[in-house]
Amino acid sequence: MAKPAERGYYRFMVLFFNCMLTFGSYFCFDIPSVLQEQFQGNLTCPNSTVSSSNGSECVEGLGMSPQEYNLLYAIYAWTNAVVVVMAGFLIDKLGNRFGVFLFSFLTVLGSAIFALGSHFRGTEYLLPLMLTGRLLFGSGNGSLTIVQNRITAFWFKGKELALAFGLTLAFSRLGSVLNFFLTQRFESHYGMQWTLWGGTLLCVLGFLSAVTVSVLDKVGMKQLGLDGAIQEESRKVRVQDIRLLSFRYWLLVLTIMFFYNGIFPFIADASKFIQDKYSGYSQKEAAYIAGAVYDSSLVLSAVVGILIDYVGLRGVFAVLCAVLTLPVFGLLAFTFVPPLVCTIWLGITYSFAAASMWPSIPLVVPQATLGTAMGLATSVQMIGIGISNLIVGQILGTKNSDVKIPLWRWQRMMIFMLANTISCIITSSLLNIVDHRQGGTLNRTTKRSPVPAAEVQADTEPLVNEEEDERDRINTSSSSSINTS
DSSP: OOOOGGHHHHHHHHHHHHHHHHHHHHHHHHHHHHHHHHHHEEEEGGGGGGOOGOOOOOBOOOOOHHHHHHHHHHHHHHHHHHHHHHHHHHHHHOOHHHHHHHHHHHHHHHHHHHHHGGGGTTTTTTHHHHHHHHHHHHHHHHHHHHHHHHHHHHHHTTSSHHHHHHHHHHHHHHHHHHHHHHHOOOOOOOOHHHHHHHHHHHHHHHHHHHHHHHHHHHHHHHHHTTTHHHHHHHHHHOGGGGGOOOHHHHHHHHHHHHHHHHHHHHHHHHHHHHHSSSOOOOOOHHHHHTTHHHHHHHHHHHHHHHHHHHHHHHHHHHHHHHHHHHHHHHHHHHHHOOOHHHHHHHHHHHHHHHHHHHGGGHSSSOOGGGGHHHHHHHHHHHHHHHHHHHHHHHHHHOOTTSSOOOHEEEEEHHHHHHHHHHHHHEEEEEEHHHHHHTTTTTTSOOOSSOHHHHHHHHTSSSTHHHHHHHHHHHHHHHHHHHHHH
């Protein structure tokens, strides 16, 4: 009789609670973006005017400068870039359950300190508290995504892997979209402080999901008889093992970095671009159009995941995503095609990229070192996006959001996006060539063709057998030489 952990419903139950890990934290992450006016609003307003949406010129808020406000996002991004590498190694060394508890707790603690900081409006404690909260929140949220992907890869490798990754992405994007639609309305009724504490409560929901998924993961691995084997392999993981990651893995990481370099920096400035280039769009309408990238991915993620699970061809899809993204930036730069067409188009290619690139990582690295591999990929991605944002800022050449940026500067920005996309085409093409020479793992289907037994065994075999054997042979020969001399 089959054990519960061997049945399909069990892994999808694990997947549901695994998806809930980051729903609240993604909602919480972009609260400052939705409430930017309130964060940068005046400490006091005459006649208690507290909302510019009703026609008043004064917005009561925390009194942050634009530099202080942007620092909330900068500290999150750079913390992510540094911490996720160490976090990935710790997850590989100490296991999923350690990671899921630690990092979900950090998101709760960080969001609570961030909310607490809002109570110190007008004091010198406001900014240090909120930056500390964002630092802890960033350390937890980026790392939580790694352990989430590691759990997903363990339960769905060789099965509905792309669908599972697509659903985790969809739940995260659902948190972001709901934040966009609900936070401003909630703040207008209950105020900023209660809104920030509401975000903390959603992170607590993620922590409760962490408790549930860790129990399900532990029970399931014991039923499958794999708990001991994976723990044994985790003890063997070392920092030096990073150098043993394959050339195919690094090509995949570069492909991810170059693709996202063209997506996220564009989204960050898309609202202002639409207002500057196209006439007749309000700030709210431009924001809705820019958000269509995420809306498209939310709708398509699961469907695209099912498709890629069925047909495979992950490497081919990686190339096609980059090739089909090229016209988007060309149209935005040199034509007046409605921007909504371009953002929906970009959302479609983004959905296929996310469902084909990230699920490919578990196929090219051993399970025992997956956390480290995911951490490195996330770190490289964040560094690439951070550098791209700096370059875009230099291209646009203004710090005043009220000044209309000349069209030629926007065209140069789009050319930079095109350059990143062309680089993605080059790296993804090389990835397919290398993968083909090494057996074509990335372009093999998971639903219609069985995974070779050798690859299945690789997850529970020692991480560096060949390297250790080679070192043993060297040590043996060295000992023999010493003895004979």
